[in-house]
Amino acid sequence: MVKLCFYDRHRIVGDPARGEYNLEVRETKLEDDGKYKCYTNPTAAADAILTVVVPTPNPPxxxxxxxxxxxxxxxxxxxxxxxxxxxxxxxxxxxxxxxxxxxxxxxxxxxxxxxxxxxxxxxxxxxxxxxxxxxxxxxxxxxxxxxxxRVKYPPLVQVPSPSVHVREGEPASLSCMVDSNPKAEVTWRKVGEALPSLKIIRDHLLQLPKVSRTDGGLYQCEANNGVPPVGLGSVTLQVYCE
The missing domain is CATH 2.60.40.10 (Immunoglobulins)
Known part of the structure; x- marks a missing residue:
């Protein structure tokens, strides 16, 4: 058996009778990392690479x-x-x-x-x-x-029913759907006129319990969450008389 005098943690093991020579490294250290050569004839050496793995101590x-x-x-x-x-x-x-x-x-x-x-x-x-x-x-x-x-973005307003048709005396619901981050504040107005006095506003929904012929016109919902531009949607209310 060949003895490595200056490497007390290294030894050659195997079966010389079968031509088997293995290098055993005990208590592997980072300094053992690298390329090794095995040969009887230096012109016909075989290379082997030892990688000593030291796990990263923490996630990136x-x-x-x-x-x-x-x-x-x-x-x-x-x-x-x-x-x-x-x-x-x-x-x-x-x-x-x-x-x-x-x-x-x-x-x-x-x-x-x-x-x-x-x-x-x-x-x-x-x-x-x-x-x-x-x-x-x-x-x-x-x-x-x-x-x-986390990404803020301005309100995107979609109107499910751009035109609403009702008979006078019946209820009407006007709605606009708003997608925004953060949540937008929605306000309603009637173009050129004041909103009907009899109304219920629930965020994106404007409800008129009993419409009159004067309630007809163009309504707009405005959504604002502080991220420009402001979102705007329009609904036309048409009231039919008996």
């Missing part, structure tokens, strides 16, 4: 996007990992799908940028996850951190 950290943003603004998130060997590969996920970022990770700084030049209302509630994977899941499980986006 995410900076940026802590505050609520507004649609139209840009988003920049930075994922940073520290410690561990080998350096983890960082990946951004949108939910469970990989997100194409404008930057790539590097072993030197272990950071990965995510950039969206213009946010939309559809980005509200998006869950971005930064995953750090060292490539040896059986020894070091991938670690991830997440950031849920």
């Amino acid at each position: 950290s995410i900076s940026g996007g802590e505050l609520t943003l507004t649609a139209g603004e840009q988003l920049s998130l930075t994922c940073r990992s520290s410690g561990g060997h080998p350096a983890p590969r960082l990946t951004w996920l949108n939910g469970t799908d990989p997100f194409q970022s404008s930057s790539v990770s590097s072993d030197e700084d272990k950071t990965l940028e995510l950039f969206i030049p213009r946010l939309t209302k559809w980005d509200d509630g998006t869950n971005f996850t930064c995953l750090a994977d060292q490539g040896f899941p059986e020894l070091a499980k991938p670690k991830g951190s997440s950031r849920i986006l």
Whole structure:
């Protein structure tokens, strides 16, 4: 058996009769990481690579996007990992799908940028996850951190029934549906005239319990949540007399 005099944690084991020589390393340390050569003839050496895995102590950290943003603004998130060997590969996920970022990770700084030049209302509630994977899941499980986006956007008003037809003396309901973040305050008005005195206003719904011929006209609902522009919807009420 060959003895390695200066490496008391290393020894060659195997079956020399069968030409089997294995290098055993006890109490593996990070300094053992690297390339090894096995040979009887230096011109015909076989290479073997030993990777010593030191799991990252903590999940990656995410900076940026802590505050609520507004649609139209840009988003920049930075994922940073520290410690561990080998350096983890960082990946951004949108939910469970990989997100194409404008930057790539590097072993030197272990950071990965995510950039969206213009946010939309559809980005509200998006869950971005930064995953750090060292490539040896059986020894070091991938670690991830997440950031849920909060995006403010102006009111979008939709009118289910732009034109409402009722007979005089019957009730009428005018409605507009509002999508916004944060929630918008909805106000009603009648173009060119005051609202009927007999009315019930419940947020997006304007109810007239008993319409008269003078109630006919153009009504508008206005939604305002502080994020411009203000949302506007129109409903025409036509009253038929007996």
